[in-house]
Amino acid sequence: MxxxxxxxxxxxxxxxxxxxxxxxxxxxxxxxxxxxxxxxxxxxxxxxxxxxxxxxxxxxxxxxxxxxxxxxxxxxxxxxxxxxxxxxxxxxxxxxxxxxxxxxxxxxxQQQQATLRRCQEKVAKTKGLEDTVRQQEKVIEAMERVLQEKLTGATRNAEKPAGGCKW
CATH class of the missing domain: 1.10.287 (Helix Hairpins)
Structure with a gap:
């Protein structure tokens, strides 16, 4: 041009x-x-x-x-x-x-190029946020498993009588 x-x-x-x-x-x-x-x-x-x-x-x-x-x-x-x-x-x-x-x-x-750059930046930012959300979901799932395991372990311990066998 x-x-x-x-x-x-x-x-x-x-x-x-x-x-x-x-x-x-x-x-x-x-x-x-x-x-x-x-x-x-x-x-x-x-x-x-x-x-x-x-x-x-x-x-x-x-x-x-x-x-x-x-x-x-x-x-x-x-x-x-x-x-x-x-x-x-x-x-x-x-x-x-x-x-x-x-x-x-x-x-x-030039205006279209500027708009395109802004949109591309938003897409990149959105992709970064999506990656962060996925990582956080994995961490939350891992924490839920650990919590579930602790709750299951605590329930088992509560079912066992304290102090051993009394016969």
């Missing part, structure tokens, strides 16, 4: 590390997208303004197409990373629940 607990904790730690990496990656992707849009202001720029800024019509279209592809790819990556973060958070919750259940089971097991 301790090994299970350690492996769960290691897995939780690795999930937390991966979660952190994914969050940082997500933040950098969002930052990259925002900086790209902030630098170019594509939403407010017309195609003519973009052409003026870049100078060449073909280059401007290529840049616009590239930026759109990057934006779509970044959006998809952000969604994928958000889904992954959500999945990892759910997995972490499940692992924490399992660890909690494991700890409850360990506590219950």
């Amino acid at each position: 301790a090994g299970d607990l350690l492996s769960l904790r290691q897995h939780v730690t690795s999930l937390e590390v991966e979660n952190g990496h994914l969050r940082r990656s997500l933040a950098s992707q969002e930052e990259l997208g925002h900086s790209l849009l902030a630098d170019a202001d594509l939403d407010v720029m017309t195609q003519e303004e973009l052409l003026d800024r870049l100078g060449d019509k073909h280059v401007a279209r290529a840049v616009a197409a590239t930026l759109k592809r990057k934006l779509v790819a970044s959006t998809a990556e952000v969604k994928r990373l958000k889904d992954r973060v959500q999945w990892l958070q759910n997995e972490l919750i499940r692992k924490n629940d399992r660890e909690k259940d494991l700890m409850l089971l360990q506590r219950a097991h």
